Amino acid sequence: MIDWSLVAEIAGGGFGVTILALVILCVAAWIMGLIVQKVKAKPEETPEEDK
Known part of the structure; x- marks a missing residue:
């Protein structure tokens, strides 16, 4: 006979681990994404050329 409480426990555990x-x-x-945006937002330091 099928132990439905065990089936529910195993299925629920698998579902929970997947969601986690x-x-x-x-x-x-x-x-x-936050780290990449902050790195790209920093202005690059380039030497200014006198014109």
């Missing part, structure tokens, strides 16, 4: 992994990836991508 996606949230971690989402936060990591967001943080990397």
Whole structure:
């Protein structure tokens, strides 16, 4: 006979781990985007030429 409580526990755990992994990836991508934007926003220091 099928133990439906065990089935629900395994399925729920797998679903929960999947959602947790996606949230971690989402936060990591967001943080990397912030870092890239800050690096690109810095003006590059180039020597000024006298004209």
